[in-house]
Amino acid sequence: MSTKKKNAWNVGLIAALLILLFLLEQTLPSSSMLFTVLKKGAIYALVAVSMNLLNGFTGLFSLGQAGFMLLGAYTYAILTIPMESRNSVYQYFDGGIIQFTLPIPVALIAGGIAAAVFAYLIGLPVLRLKSDYLAIATLGFAEIIRAVFQWDKLGPVTNGSNLLRNFPSFRSVVFPFVVAGICIALIVMLINSTYGRAFKAIRDDEIAAEAMGINLAHHKRLAFVISSFFAGISGGLLAMYQTTIQASMFKSAMTYEILLIVVIGGIGSVTGSCISSFLFIACSEWWLRFLDNENLYIGGFHVPFLRPGFRKVVFAVVIMAVVLFYRQGIMGTKEFSVEGIADFFKRKFSGKKEKKGGVSHE
Amino acid sequence: MDWMSRNLPYLMAGISVGGQYALIAIGYTMVYGILRLINFAHGDIFMVAGLIMVYSTTVMPIYIAIPLMIVVTVILGFLVERAAYKPLRSAPRMSIMISAIGVSYLLQNLALYVTGGLSQQYPAIPWINDTVTVFGATTKRVTIITPILTIVLVLLLVTLIKRTKIGMAMRAASRDFETSQLMGIKINSVISFTFIIGTFLAAIGSLLFFTNYTGVTPTAGAMPGLKAFVAAVFGGIGSIPGAVIGAFIIGICENIIKGLGWTTFSDAFTFALLIVILIAKPTGLFGEKVTDKV
Numbered sequence: 180m181s182t183k184k185k186n187a188w189n190v191g192l193i194a195a196l197l198i199l200l201f202l203l204e205q206t207l208p209s210s211s212m213l214f215t216v217l218k219k220g221a222i223y224a225l226v227a228v229s230m231n232l233l234n235g236f237t238g239l240f241s242l243g244q245a246g247f248m249l250l251g252a253y254t255y256a257i258l259t260i261p262m263e264s265r266n267s268v269y270q271y272f273d274g275g276i277i278q279f280t281l282p283i284p285v286a287l288i289a290g291g292i293a294a295a296v297f298a299y300l301i302g303l304p305v306l307r308l309k310s311d312y313l314a315i316a317t318l319g320f321a322e323i324i325r326a327v328f329q330w331d332k333l334g335p336v337t338n339g340s341n342l343l344r345n346f347p348s349f350r351s352v353v354f355p356f357v358v359a360g361i362c363i364a365l366i367v368m369l370i371n372s373t374y375g376r377a378f379k380a381i382r383d384d385e386i387a388a389e390a391m392g393i394n395l396a397h398h399k400r401l402a403f404v405i406s407s408f409f410a411g412i413s414g415g416l417l418a419m420y421q422t423t424i425q426a427s428m429f430k431s432a433m434t435y436e437i438l439l440i441v442v443i444g445g446i447g448s449v450t451g452s453c454i455s456s457f458l459f460i461a462c463s464e465w466w467l468r469f470l471d472n473e474n475l476y477i478g479g480f481h482v483p484f485l486r487p488g489f490r491k492v493v494f495a496v497v498i499m500a501v502v503l504f505y506r507q508g509i510m511g512t513k514e515f516s517v518e519g520i521a522d523f524f525k526r527k528f529s530g531k532k533e534k535k536g537g538v539s540h541e
Numbered sequence: 542m543d544w545m546s547r548n549l550p551y552l553m554a555g556i557s558v559g560g561q562y563a564l565i566a567i568g569y570t571m572v573y574g575i576l577r578l579i580n581f582a583h584g585d586i587f588m589v590a591g592l593i594m595v596y597s598t599t600v601m602p603i604y605i606a607i608p609l610m611i612v613v614t615v616i617l618g619f620l621v622e623r624a625a626y627k628p629l630r631s632a633p634r635m636s637i638m639i640s641a642i643g644v645s646y647l648l649q650n651l652a653l654y655v656t657g658g659l660s661q662q663y664p665a666i667p668w669i670n671d672t673v674t675v676f677g678a679t680t681k682r683v684t685i686i687t688p689i690l691t692i693v694l695v696l697l698l699v700t701l702i703k704r705t706k707i708g709m710a711m712r713a714a715s716r717d718f719e720t721s722q723l724m725g726i727k728i729n730s731v732i733s734f735t736f737i738i739g740t741f742l743a744a745i746g747s748l749l750f751f752t753n754y755t756g757v758t759p760t761a762g763a764m765p766g767l768k769a770f771v772a773a774v775f776g777g778i779g780s781i782p783g784a785v786i787g788a789f790i791i792g793i794c795e796n797i798i799k800g801l802g803w804t805t806f807s808d809a810f811t812f813a814l815l816i817v818i819l820i821a822k823p824t825g826l827f828g829e830k831v832t833d834k835v
Contacts, residue, residue, distance in 0.1 A: 240635070304816070304820045305816070305820075307820070307823070308819055308820075308823060309823075310634075311577075311579055311778075312774070312819055312823060314579070315579070315770070315771070315774055315815070315819075316815070316816050316819055318767075318812075319771070319811075319812030319813070319815050319816055320812070320816070322767075322808060322809060322812050323809040323812050323813060325809075326805055326806055326808055326809035327809065329805055330805050330806070331805070430763075431763070431767070432760075432763070435581075435642045435645070435646065438639065438642065439639065439642065439643070439646070442635075442636075442639045446635065486654075486657075487657070488650070488653050488654035488657065488658070489654055491650040491653060491654065492647070492650050492651055492654045494650070495643070495646045495647035495650045495651070496647065498643050498646065498647075499625065499640070499643045499644070499647055502636070502639050502640050502643045503625065503628055503629070503640065506629075506632055506636050
């Protein structure tokens with residue numbers, strides 16, 4: 180298949196997906212769990228892909244994602260709370276000191292930029308560290324950011340440890356899909372560019388990459404800053420989705436969740452991260468929910484152990500099973516594509532056995 | 542004297558908390574020394590030890606509950622290693638770390654399910670919970686006991702590692718995993734033994750730690766675990782004296798910060814300290830210098 184034809188297919192698929200979403204929204208009741216899953220899934224897909232850019236494509240093991248999301252979410256919320264509700268939101272701080280609002284897209288990008296600037300600053304010292312040390316240092320920075328945002332003295336800006344609310348949010352499920360889709364497309368373009376190849380070279384062998392003339396410090400910093408930028412944007416989206424935010428939400432447990440999504444999808448696969456984030460959210464929020472119901476009967480049999488919280492235990496067991504037995508994750512390092520599926524069916528029906536997998540190698 | 546009596550409680554609390562962190566940090570540092578694995582589940586095993594104590598004291602007297610709690614926790618640590626880490630021995634390091642995060646997630650959710658998300662009242666243990674007065678400062682006896690017990694246990698552990706055969710095997714395994722296998726060391730039993738020691742110390746640590754706090758929640762292990770890990774990195778991961786000294790420094794600093802009225806920043810300060818030390822001395826205070834092989 181030629182590149183042109185492939186692109187046409189992809190554009191067609193995305194358009195079809197958006198139309199499908201739009202139609203779903205018109206037909207299904209808005210309280211359906213499907214929409215919760217789709218909205219949250221899209222946001223997590225974006226942050227998972229941004230983490231994958233760092234962990235999977237550049238080989239930098241960073242655990243600071245929750246901190247960058249916090250920066251994005253707070254920047255977005257602070258810049259968009261309408262003037263008339265500032266007094267009620269910042270009731271302990273005389274309406275806060277920021278007395279202007281920005282349009283939503285500008286505020287989202289500002290959130291990304293705030294995260295990116297901060298990533299640049301902490302990247303200067305931290306990116307010199309290797310593997311586990313880098314992980315623990317970035318985790319530490321995320322915790323520090325969280326503490327600083329809860330500090331009383333910064334209250335006029337961050338509202339201390341109180342909730343931020345009343346900022347604009349989205350109602351349609353199409354919005355997070357469009358924003359996350361654009362961002363993921365940008366990341367994919369980056370990965371396929373010369374920079375992306377340099378990132379992969381660094382992941383595979385730092386010393387060899389350096390010998391080939393790749394500036395290690397520069398490229399690592401670039402990957403770190405870009406990944407944080409998109410984490411910041413997804414933080415802004417998460418704020419919109421949740422309608423209220425608080426610094427205590429962005430714990431390291433959140434980073435672990437995102438890391439699990441990345442690993443389950445396959446480290447080094449963008450589409451894998453997307454698929455697994457929807458699966459992860461659907462399982463944890465929706466499909467297993469029946470397990471929390473205490474009065475579940477199959478025939479006349481009262482199923483034991485079921486009570487609120489059992490869903491999460493089962494979910495954790497499923498995750499452990501995936502981690503132990505499907506080490507490659509859903510997609511491994513492969514990518515999901517139209518071409519791959521077409522190939523797969525062609526082989527199925529023509530009966531020819533080729534060595535190539537069902538999904539194309541990117 | 543006035544200054545002394547005002548600040549002594551914070552210092553003592555710091556030393557005591559430091560001792561508790563040290564007991565947890567040893568588990569991290571020993572496992573990292575051999576497997577190069579950040580055992581993210583260690584803090585949650587510590588929390589589970591607290592919960593076992595809570596539930597066992599409701600059905601049996603305390604002098605049976607304490608040994609039982611230690612035994613059950615050790616068995617749990619052993620099982621976690623066998624079930625979640627051993628199958629991944631030849632896998633990339635990333636997978637085994639993810640497995641540790643998975644175990645941590647599982648233990649937390651299990652605790653959430655069992656407790657229903659409510660904070661469980663930790664039983665008051667007689668004698669160590671009594672109030673004593675030192676230099677005009679009143680405190681619980683556990684505050685005095687913790688550092689002493691910690692140092693005794695660490696000395697015993699160091700003797701074990703330096704003088705016994707299994708200790709020698711552990712040192713060999715942490716120096717070079719493959720070669721030690723070639724020399725006839727049964728690596729699986731060495732690793733299991735490491736986990737047993739680590740969880741044993743974490744169980745004692747949880748006994749001392751939760752006595753000072755009123756409740757055990759499913760996420761109670763996360764922060765102490767993270768801080769103990771920071772202590773292990775601070776002291777140079779893989780080194781036992783390093784972990785102990787790091788834990789005491791972090792415990793004391795944290796409580797001094799609290800004493801100054803900066804409670805919001807006590808956790809953040811720990812991480813700031815870690816980052817400063819990592820940048821100044823990337824392998825920690827007592828860490829071995831690693832050289833990259835091309």
